[in-house]
Amino acid sequence: MMTIKEIRKRLDGGEMSCRELTTAYLDAVKRDNPALNAYILLTEEEALRVADAVDARRAKGEMLSPLEGVPFALKDCVTTKGIATTCASKMLADYIPFFDAFIWEKLREQNAVMIGKGNMDEFAMGSTGETSYFGPASNPHNLDYVPGGSSSGVAAAVAGGLAVFGIGSDTGGSVRIPAAFCGLVGLKPTYGAVSRRGVIAYGSSLDQIGPIAACAEDAALVFDAINAKDPGDMTSVGSEPVTPKLTGSVAGMKIGMAKEFFEVMSPPVREAIERSVKLFEKMGAEIVSLDFPMLRYTLSTYYIIACAEAASNLGKFDGLRYGYRTDAAADLDDFICRTRTEGFGQEVRRRILLGTYVLSAGYYDAYYNKAQQLRRAIKGEFAKMFKECDLLLGPTVATTALKKGSGLTPVEMYQTDICTSSVNLAGLPAVSVPCGFDEKGLPIGLQLVGPHFKEDRVLSAALAFERETAGEYLRASGMGVKL
Amino acid sequence: MITHDELIKLTRLAKLSLDGEDTDALVADITSILEFANTVSEAVVDMPKEEDSNGAYNLREDVVEPSSPIEDILLNAAEKQDTYFVARKKGGTGA
Numbered sequence: 001m002m003t004i005k006e007i008r009k010r011l012d013g014g015e016m017s018c019r020e021l022t023t024a025y026l027d028a029v030k031r032d033n034p035a036l037n038a039y040i041l042l043t044e045e046e047a048l049r050v051a052d053a054v055d056a057r058r059a060k061g062e063m064l065s066p067l068e069g070v071p072f073a074l075k076d077c078v079t080t081k082g083i084a085t086t087c088a089s090k091m092l093a094d095y096i097p098f099f100d101a102f103i104w105e106k107l108r109e110q111n112a113v114m115i116g117k118g119n120m121d122e123f124a125m126g127s128t129g130e131t132s133y134f135g136p137a138s139n140p141h142n143l144d145y146v147p148g149g150s151s152s153g154v155a156a157a158v159a160g161g162l163a164v165f166g167i168g169s170d171t172g173g174s175v176r177i178p179a180a181f182c183g184l185v186g187l188k189p190t191y192g193a194v195s196r197r198g199v200i201a202y203g204s205s206l207d208q209i210g211p212i213a214a215c216a217e218d219a220a221l222v223f224d225a226i227n228a229k230d231p232g233d234m235t236s237v238g239s240e241p242v243t244p245k246l247t248g249s250v251a252g253m254k255i256g257m258a259k260e261f262f263e264v265m266s267p268p269v270r271e272a273i274e275r276s277v278k279l280f281e282k283m284g285a286e287i288v289s290l291d292f293p294m295l296r297y298t299l300s301t302y303y304i305i306a307c308a309e310a311a312s313n314l315g316k317f318d319g320l321r322y323g324y325r326t327d328a329a330a331d332l333d334d335f336i337c338r339t340r341t342e343g344f345g346q347e348v349r350r351r352i353l354l355g356t357y358v359l360s361a362g363y364y365d366a367y368y369n370k371a372q373q374l375r376r377a378i379k380g381e382f383a384k385m386f387k388e389c390d391l392l393l394g395p396t397v398a399t400t401a402l403k404k405g406s407g408l409t410p411v412e413m414y415q416t417d418i419c420t421s422s423v424n425l426a427g428l429p430a431v432s433v434p435c436g437f438d439e440k441g442l443p444i445g446l447q448l449v450g451p452h453f454k455e456d457r458v459l460s461a462a463l464a465f466e467r468e469t470a471g472e473y474l475r476a477s478g479m480g481v482k483l
Numbered sequence: 484m485i486t487h488d489e490l491i492k493l494t495r496l497a498k499l500s501l502d503g504e505d506t507d508a509l510v511a512d513i514t515s516i517l518e519f520a521n522t523v524s525e526a527v528v529d530m531p532k533e534e535d536s537n538g539a540y541n542l543r544e545d546v547v548e549p550s551s552p553i554e555d556i557l558l559n560a561a562e563k564q565d566t567y568f569v570a571r572k573k574g575g576t577g578a
Contacts, residue, residue, distance in 0.1 A: 098555035234540045300522045311497065318498070320570050322559030335571050337500040349499055350509075354516055356497040357485075370523045373530040380530075410512055411519045 001476050002483065004070055004218045007164055010483070011058070011069050018058070018069040021483070022051040022113050025071040028481040029115060029162050036479070037137045038147075038156035039116035040076050041084055047071070050113045057111070066221050066243075067112040073154045073163035076117040077124055078209075079198040080104050087200050088132040089122045091317050091324045091343035101198025102233065103167065103209055103226045110225050115163055119153025122345045123314065124169055124202040126150050127177055127416035128402060131347040136404060139182060140477035141442055145401040148181030150174040155182040155212050161480015165222050166212040171203045172302050173396075173420025175210040176432035180396035180445020183434045183475060185462060186212045187219045188420075190453050191427030192237040194223075195230035201313040203306040206424040214474060216433065216462035220246055223455060245456035248463040251284030255461075256389030258292035264398045264418055272436030272444040273395050279468050280393070280461075288389045294381045295422065297374050302421035303414055304358050304371035310348075311355025317343065350410060379426045386451045391461055395419050396432040396445030419447060429455045433462040434473035443473065485513050 010016050026044055033039050054069040079085045079097040086092045100108075107114070121131040129152025130136040137152040139145040140160035147156040151168025155178030158166045168175040170188040179186025187210045194209040201207060211222035220243045229238035257277065262270065281287055319325030319339030326342050329335035341349065358367035385392060396419060402408070423430045428449055435446035446465070450458040466474070485493070490510055494501050501509075553566050562569035 095559055098551065098558050231541075231543045234542055237541065294526075297523060297526050300520045303516075304520055304523065315498070319561070321556075321568050322561075325561045329571060332570060334500075336498050337495075338502070340498055341500040341502065341504075344499075350512060350516070352497050352499065353493055353509075353513060354520070357493055357513070357517070358520070360493070360496060366524060367520060370526070373528045374523055374526055376530040377526075377528045409515065411515050414516075414519070 001159065001161055001214045001474070002164055003214050004066065004164055004221055007070050008066070012064065016483070018051040018054040018113070019048065021069065022047050022071060024481050024483060025115050025162065032160060032162060032479050035138060035143060036140060036156045036160050036162065037119055037135055038153040038160060038162055039073065040086060040088060040119050040134050040153065041117040043083060043114050043116050046083065047113050047115055050111055054111050065110045067107065067110040067225050069111060069113060070164050071113045071115045072107070073116060073118040073157040073166040074104065074114050075120050075151050075154050075166070075168045077120060077169055077200040078104055078167065079200065080117070083117070085117070085200070086133070087123050088120045088134055089344065089348070090133045093133065093324065095322055099198060102195035102230045104198065106226050106228065107167070112225070118151065118157060118166060121150035121152065123200070123310070123348050124150040124171055124174055125310070125347050125351050127173065127413055129153070129178070130404065131345055133345060138404070139401050139442070140479050141183065142440065144403055145442060146181065146404055148178035148401060151178050151212060155179060155184060158182070158184055158212055158214065159477050161477065164214070165218055167209060167222070167226070168212050169199055169207055169209050170424065171206045171306060172417045172424050175212055176396045176420050176430060176445065176447060177416060179212050179432040181401040181443065183443030183473060184212050184214060185216050185219045185434070186210065186432045187223055187455065187459065188423060188430050189223060189227065189455055190239065190429045192235050193227050193239045193429070193453065193455065195228070195233040195236040197230055197232040203309040204313060205309060206306055208424070216431070216459050216466055217246065219431065220459050239453045239455065242456040242459055245460070246463055247460045248467055250280055250461050250464045253285045253391060253461070254288050254389040255280055255285045256288045256290040256385055256392045258290045258295065258385070258392065258394060260292045260295040261394040261419060265395050266399045268400065268436070268438040269395050269398060269444050273446060276435045276446050276465065277393065279465065283464055283468055290385050290388060292381060292385065294374070294378045298378055298422040298425060299414060299418050301371045301374040301378065302417065302425055303354070304367050305375065305425070307351045307355035308359050308368050309355070311352045311359060314348070314352055319343070347410070375425050378422055382426045382428060391457060392449040394447050396447040400438045400440070400442040400444055423449055428452060429458055431458045431462045433465055435465070436473060437475070485510055485517060
């Protein structure tokens with residue numbers, strides 16, 4: 001794995017051209033992607049076109065932007081004009097958008113080099129990456145294990161040395177969970193900090209785009225490149241750049257720990273978190289013990305709201321204007337029902353059914369309205385906790401990566417999101433940073449949550465932790481590009 | 484608990500079909516998910532019921548802008564005729 005700083009040094013110092021760098025990544029993808037299945041689509045032509053433009057600018061002595069010429073992976077739920085955008089679904093397997101997502105526009109302005117579109121759980125519905133229509137991605141640390149989801153391919157690409165950074169989406173943990181399982185840094189920004197225009201929606205009040213990178217400084221640089229107010233997304237507010245504010249210190253900070261998280265952690269995760277807490281204390285932070293009794297309701301609240309929004313958002317896929325359409329049907333209604341049943345995978349259909357159920361007349365109050373009340377109560381508990389501390393610390397996931405095909409029931413799979421989904425309900429920023437390995441060598445992630453628009457604070461604490469541990473937990477997978 | 488009859492109604496409401504589905508397994512799955520979702524009913528909260536959108540909406544000015552070109556909109560249509568999408572009315576044939 002290489003960091004953005006290392007790439008910048010090589011490009012800016014003239015050690016290699018951007019075309020040489022890009023070609024090295026493209027060759028590595030051609031060699032290693034069959035094992036990792038990280039990319040659904042390799043965008044070679046686009047990558048080389050941008051690389052040549054970067055080389056031309058460099059030859060003229062023009063000032064390059066921080067991400068200029070840096071190879072990256074883009075989750076395939078982000079629309080890219082003229083480039084297939086599938087959401088890892090049969091429903092959109094042949095879909096070519098005629099417009100760009102706002103974040104793709106921002107990355108293109110920076111001349112970042114897109115290597116390809118990242119594999120993912122279908123319509124971002126999953127925590128392991130296994131619901132993809134194009135087959136599961138693998139964890140570069142052990143190919144028999146999942147990389148986590150739903151931004152599975154992007155995380156596998158970065159950890160597998162097939163991209164320097166990645167862009168994922170996080171509805172209930174989909175940036176942080178794969179970052180934790182793959183030993184990477186994953187930032188879920190404050191709701192509204194990054195525009196969602198052109199990102200194929202799962203749960204609109206929860207979805208947020210965020211970077212997956214090798215270190216906290218890289219995550220900050222990428223966040224600054226995509227964080228801007230967009231008039232095309234009415235929930236977009238943007239926020240200040242965080243890179244200049246990174247202190248890399250937690251001295252004097254109060255870091256809260258909710259004891260409820262300790263009840264769900266597996267032994268190796270608990271051990272790594274307890275060791276990390278001692279390190280934060282050593283670095284000058286004060287650890288504050290807190291109560292988060294609403295944690296027991298967060299998962300069910302999250303799934304009710306997310307599935308209700310998914311049922312509504314996915315209602316537009318009917319085969320009439322774009323997307324998959326069935327071959328034969330008795331009438332228009334049958335045509336739409338068959339198209340949707342054949343086009344969506346099992347997990348997507350299950351979540352549409354649950355969302356339809358909780359929004360139906362007889363159950364709306366008992367489920368959907370109650371979940372909305374609980375969401376407010378959960379936000380209230382976070383506000384209360386942030387009166388007593390500057391940051392919250394806990395595990396990103398209660399376990400390490402699962403073995404592929406472990407045959408979890410839907411409810412067991414949903415439990416993977418227990419430490420992350422409350423953050424989306426409250427719209428808060430959070431980062432997952434590597435903090436250890438289990439006995440099988442699989443990475444463990446530590447989650448730091450901050451108040452709204454305090455990305456600088458969560459990333460400063462992540463940077464402090466990286467420096468204190470001297471990058472001990474940023475272990476290369478041995479795959480990918482070697483420069 | 485959800486019954487087979489309720490599953491049929493729910494599937495129709497969701498614009499899905501049960502063709503090819505193992506309905507017993509689906510009933511069991513949906514039932515277990517609903518039991519899991521039911522934990523919300525245990526919670527005692529005193530909060531307003533309004534929908535929480537996770538932030539304020541920033542409405543832009545109501546200015547008429549040109550629509551996307553028709554050829555772009557029709558780009559991904561499986562069937563089209565002139566400037567129209569073709570929907571199927573009956574038996575797999577065009578409108």
